[in-house]
Amino acid sequence: MLVLGEVLTSLLPTSAALPADVGVRLLALTTGAQVLRSDRPMPCVVSPERLTGVDCQIPIGSQRTARTIGTVTTRALLVGGHVLQSSARTVAVRSTQNRRLPWSYYLARPSTVEIVGRYRERDTAEAFLAATPASPLLNLGAIAGHTAERVRASSMIDSRVPFRSGRTTLRWIAVLADDAARPDSVTFTVEGEGRRTVRVHAHGDALADVVALCEDLALHDWLLTTLTGMVARAPLSGPRASAALDRIRPAFDHLLHLWMPGARLETGIRRFWEQLEQHAGFGRQWTTTVQRIRDHLALSTLRELGRLTGPASS
Known part of the structure; x- marks a missing residue:
């Protein structure tokens, strides 16, 4: 299984840390859906997950792209009442039909995009990490950024920050397989000003755990x-x-x-x-x-x- 993801981390524009109950209201981005809250070991609020449909190109190698169709899952996290994270992810799989199907088909397979045509998983993973997303390429950073801007636009935020800071972008790929011969590994790379990449190879780990790992890496790298x-x-x-x-x-x-x-x-x-x-x-x-x-x-x-x-x- 190949998972693609991106996490944006920045300081929430507020002069004081938001209380947890305010954070819950702030991240109630989907009507009727539950906002998760935990107070130990640190205050953390997690928004409901949202799906975004995509029909675009995905890099599958050097100067090569392929059509990809499906949905991307996003969520926002507020840590300590001060640090805002916006996370987007999707699982990339091979299309069995080699054509676009009705949207009901993709909605029944949430957080999955299907790649039309032939590709190599390793080449696609590396091409995704190295790409500079621009239309018509898959841009998880832009999708995550839209969620972050929704939070920042809230009237619950006073738009006054206690200190200056920048935003970091952590783009990650995870290969989850049952190949016991390949050891688990994680590689963290600082690519440049505010941009990082992470490669995870894991045996038998749940997708939710890997997503949480990459969000945790992004948080502590930003700190x-x-x-x-x-x-x-x-x-x-x-x-x-x-x-x-x-x-x-x-x-x-x-x-x-x-x-x-x-x-x-x-x-x-x-x-x-x-x-x-x-x-x-x-x-x-x-x-x-x-x-x-x-x-x-x-x-x-x-x-x-x-x-x-x-x-x-x-």
Whole structure:
């Protein structure tokens, strides 16, 4: 099974973290459908899933495309009342009819697109990760972005952010197979400014678990990217160190408590986080960055105390 997905992660434009009950109302994007809410180990609200029909081209190799028809599933997540994620995914399968069928056929197979013609699964996966989506190509980022914009347009949001941050895009593919000879693996790659790719090869894992894994990766990559970006832009040493620390302080107030890699995942899928820690070192970089900020905050506090108390009298 080949699964294609994309996750957009950004700061919700609100000055304070939204309470969970407000988050539930915010993500009630489908009338009558249930919004999921959890308060442990961190507040998280998940919107109902929505289907979007597509009839477009999909890259299947170098300079090659094929027609694909079906539906894409999207959902929005609000983590900690501050971080908004919009996630789109679909399962790519081979068409047995090699022609377009009535929409009722595709609606009966939700979150699945059928590729018309011959293609190789591996080539299609790599071509999807490398493509720059533009009409008429399948664009999961645009579909996810539409969901995010619906949330951002809500009157429940005051459109004031506590600090500046960017958006990250994580595009992923997952190959789920019963081939026990192939070991499970996950590969995370930083492709450029705000763009990441993930490749997952898993044996016997449920699709929902893999989707949750990729959303969790996207969340923690955004947290790390945002924090390290703030540190890089702030001169923590020199005469303006105090002002720089003031600009970083909101991250401590709003983001640090959200760092819990794998905490919301099922036990079996957490093994992929362990692989990533060995190679990408998410946790090590986060811990080092946080400790660096804390050290500068401590030094800044000591300097301020010294200035207020003045030199000790003999």
